[in-house]
Amino acid sequence: MGRTHSNGYNRIPNFFPELEHIPVLKAVCSRTKEKASAFADQWGYESFETDWKKVVERNDIDAIDICTPNDTHAEIAIAAAATGKMVLTEKPLSRTLAEGIEMVDAVEKAGVKNSVWYNYRRIPAVTLAKQIIDSGKLGKIFHYRANFLQDWTINADLPQGGEGLWRMDAAVAGSGVTGDLLAHCIDTAMWLNGGIRDVTAVTETFVKERMHQLTGKVEKVSIDDACAFLCHFDNGSLGLFESTRYARGHKALYTFEINGENASLAWDLHDLNRLEYFDHGDESKVRGWRSIHVTDGDQPYMDKWWVPGLSIGYEHSFVHQAADFLRSLETGGPCAPTFRDALQTQKVCESVLGSASSGSWEKTDVEW
Amino acid sequence: MGRTHSNGYNRIPNFFPELEHIPVLKAVCSRTKEKASAFADQWGYESFETDWKKVVERNDIDAIDICTPNDTHAEIAIAAAATGKMVLTEKPLSRTLAEGIEMVDAVEKAGVKNSVWYNYRRIPAVTLAKQIIDSGKLGKIFHYRANFLQDWTINADLPQGGEGLWRMDAAVAGSGVTGDLLAHCIDTAMWLNGGIRDVTAVTETFVKERMHQLTGKVEKVSIDDACAFLCHFDNGSLGLFESTRYARGHKALYTFEINGENASLAWDLHDLNRLEYFDHGDESKVRGWRSIHVTDGDQPYMDKWWVPGLSIGYEHSFVHQAADFLRSLETGGPCAPTFRDALQTQKVCESVLGSASSGSWEKTDVEW
């Protein structure tokens, strides 16, 4: 994710020249000198470090952006906050709810600006969905459903853990698809549709044992390969969520749909420039789902890019988030989702895993 | 549903002339003479009755086809079986599992041929899905998901119960969307993917009170407006099901998708001639979901209709079921789904409603 964040910062001067603050890439940190140096060269960092503590201590640095595996988020974020630096972290906030609470405490106590890269909020079609919902066009909401389907771990010979595969090791990642994929779905869902009250969930680990890259031994797989849950939102609507890495044919099918009394919306990451919109207010004989190609200058963020009809891609969501973060420095407000916002997602994830384990409905204690 | 069944029978001589047995529409029964007479005229019935017991007693009739509201299925079926007649019934089999058990007992004890009109099995694209799965192309199955989404009861001024609206009265229908819509999803699912072992479910009644057409009073709504559940199939795959009448923009969106180790399939009733198929065995650079337009002569049932590329519709599934029923008279085998098959769907429905009530996972005791 270091590439997507770096690219997000690098493109600010070209596409958001009006911003007061232009990011300066002071230092990149990676475990080995070779990697750090090469990355610094490739992405234009002024310097590099191999010990993150050195970066945190440097006085010429204002903000720390954490793109490391999940098991280091808490430690780095807390240390960075302690030095008064702004802290950004790749999602999910943390491995566990307990870690997340510590992180929120740290940044709030330090009073430092903080944000989590739930980047999909800043896909223009998704931001437009938010605007449409906030405008009241949907009316009372009845249903929300989302899924995030991949197929890259079906092969039972794929090892677990280690370089490039830490997402398959619960000790590092915290969980499997729940923290990796469902967390995205949950963040978007609560942003669009408000808090999730309670959940009933199921998880599954289809391949029970895999060779672990670090030990070289066949070990029990610790993560959830798939997770699905039903829920109630605070607004009374029903939710249905599913994620898996075993849905053959789907590389990264993140979709959501929301059904309101008067209108509905649907989106699919595979065709991310499009938003599907159904307006029951349309004349009945010519009513149908509208496929909105969200590439016009009056649609979110699209005045920054090209002419109508010309697509942008996945990486642009990070550019938008970087720009919004920088803009929040001007306005003084938070750059959502903050650590606290992301903690609510963490609570839902913990309830989901808890319910999958207990077999019962679990309350989330989310405050949204 | 009397129209779809009658049309199913009427078209047999034209499109399945090779069958030994051609249906003869001996009598139609409806509550009033006007309705019964008009229907008989329109659809070519030789006679009509206003008391179903008279039909059951007639010696010139070999088979009774029940298209009445759910609360009469059991009584009529049991009476018909007692006279040794073949019995067909519109889905769902019954309002309750208890009724269903009695019906299965009746037809099995009487030894009469029996069948339930879960018509979607006979949409050619769905039948092709079954053939593909049975061929082993999908390999081990990981996921099954289905939904049936409608939006026709959102208006809170819509009355409940009575003429044309008995589906909104649990006393008549047995349940709301669970028996009406999810039952379709469950029948197809178990046919394609085997038995469902246990479920956790949620139901919701969004509009709590409606005027009842028969009493003229505003009464508590008895049905489930929406129902969703998670489940385990016997083969170890996870299932996700949802149905509602509050999904704005969807008239009759019945979709299912099944993900296997090597291939996946998806279908949508709105575009019923198409089957989406992903084959991981395709060369990687040119791999993608195939949109199969199931209108060729080598695809199920399509040698009976038109030339490749020319669509058929919803009603054809009933013609196919009528034809398969008639063919079963020649072969002597059952015409699936039998009452017993449909009873398994009833068990899942009962478990789903039970789980929604108890908040716990419920076993289904399905034998598939």
Place this chain on the structure above:
Amino acid sequence: MGRTHSNGYNRIPNFFPELEHIPVLKAVCSRTKEKASAFADQWGYESFETDWKKVVERNDIDAIDICTPNDTHAEIAIAAAATGKMVLTEKPLSRTLAEGIEMVDAVEKAGVKNSVWYNYRRIPAVTLAKQIIDSGKLGKIFHYRANFLQDWTINADLPQGGEGLWRMDAAVAGSGVTGDLLAHCIDTAMWLNGGIRDVTAVTETFVKERMHQLTGKVEKVSIDDACAFLCHFDNGSLGLFESTRYARGHKALYTFEINGENASLAWDLHDLNRLEYFDHGDESKVRGWRSIHVTDGDQPYMDKWWVPGLSIGYEHSFVHQAADFLRSLETGGPCAPTFRDALQTQKVCESVLGSASSGSWEKTDVEW
């Protein structure tokens, strides 16, 4: 096509019971006794003949419906008109413009009702397109494009001419794709967008020689395998048309699109229940092509069929045309397209073939 027409008539009592005139299938005619008899049995004709002249002479018959190959349309239609019978014919009207003129003269002189089965006008989505255009929603029209793409003659081993293959013999069919496929596109186009003024065209015969079924010899192929043309409509819009039997992957892709100042429409036979509609009057941020699932009771013909969301198919267009023909007996008006309407399509086809031969723009002399 005898099957589609017979089915069209047979379903009238069931689905259009309000009509005063219900068709009675008095006689079918086919070249051999075996075929004629079998067809009469299968479709419910009261009698059969093997000489069409006998049918034309029978006094118990009011209307003659011609479903024979194109080379017999003129002779039968003219003879039928001479006896004062109503005449319907499968499209195209005739092999040549000259034949068509004779046919129009015959029915108009005889004063008999006449109609040509350009059935696609009666697909509900297409009829809805007509209603939308006539309502003025599109404003000034700029563009019309249509194509009809098939792939069934790519195999060079397919013989030409003879049983089941007369469409590949220009002596019987008049032309190849121009009369078979483009004629449909042209009929719909002029119905929706008015007369075509002039054309420039190209034709191609990709496989130059094929074995002729009747002679058993390899002969020069006489038909156009593909044909495309550009044109001006009388209303100033530009037209673009293409048809072929060599478009691998398309079984029967008949599409049209019309672009107006304020709105646009598009349709595709493969998904015939859908009409795509773009309304520039929609609020700009939520504007997009609407996919209208034309299955609601307030949409053309759909009050006759099932509930919203449930599809009909290709054959229904013939039922609708039969119903409209019967209704025209009540109203006394014509049942479009009449022979005269179809003659205008014939003129365009003749100009298209003429232009393909001359290499110049050709005027059509169409009066619409």
Place this chain on the structure above:
Amino acid sequence: MGRTHSNGYNRIPNFFPELEHIPVLKAVCSRTKEKASAFADQWGYESFETDWKKVVERNDIDAIDICTPNDTHAEIAIAAAATGKMVLTEKPLSRTLAEGIEMVDAVEKAGVKNSVWYNYRRIPAVTLAKQIIDSGKLGKIFHYRANFLQDWTINADLPQGGEGLWRMDAAVAGSGVTGDLLAHCIDTAMWLNGGIRDVTAVTETFVKERMHQLTGKVEKVSIDDACAFLCHFDNGSLGLFESTRYARGHKALYTFEINGENASLAWDLHDLNRLEYFDHGDESKVRGWRSIHVTDGDQPYMDKWWVPGLSIGYEHSFVHQAADFLRSLETGGPCAPTFRDALQTQKVCESVLGSASSGSWEKTDVEW
């Protein structure tokens, strides 16, 4: 277009770090100091000029990239070639064929590397189409069709000519949609399917008079608002091309489709990550158009970006072209399309406009 080219260069170090030559943005030129200075700041140019001749004369510059309106391409390119600099130009090559010939002569005489930014060749899905065709999977080609449809000039109050609107002034642009949009379609077509032999065309100017921004007067519109043509390719296939700025509902619908004996391909700029592919070699019962989401590492250029399923956009085609240009410096080969390649497109455009004027088929004299 200065933005897309500058962005193309700027991203090279981040995404193509393996290249020997990394572009250095030495100077940008614009007519006013304000614009030039601001652009230099925004995009990271080391310096700026307001007279292009000064740029051409500078010794510290190796390559000139022309992003100016079409009427200046020839003069700048010829001057740049004369100084021995490499020359790149935004498409189309030139306003007229005569200008194009001079340009080709200039760069070839000077022996300088030259290239034209027909960027759509480098959309990964389009490059994949080229690879598939070159692999022989399609077999003999029968049909090619393409269109480029926009709707931004429908409003008759839109002025012509001047700032931001030079594309509507033939004196500057050379032509209307023919050079602006069809040129893209023609370049891709000949790249994929070989030379175009002859054409018959039609053009239309729907709004005959518009206010000219520079004169402030209502003047005759000089450009073609729409243009369509039929053609023969050298390989015997038929072509059909259309472009317009009056197709309501289409912002930038650039599509092409190619039909071969064994397989077909289709693409749409609106959903540029997808390539549609039909392979007749697939088993017949499960055969259908495949929707390939071209985002895997083994697909063209995609190893440079993100993980499978994550989209890229329009601008990436320019990054790819910049990278290929730089790589051609290493290999010493040309970077297609060269000026000579683009001249062939110019010849087709000129023949198309000639045919639209003469009403006859015109030969193109293309050598491909």
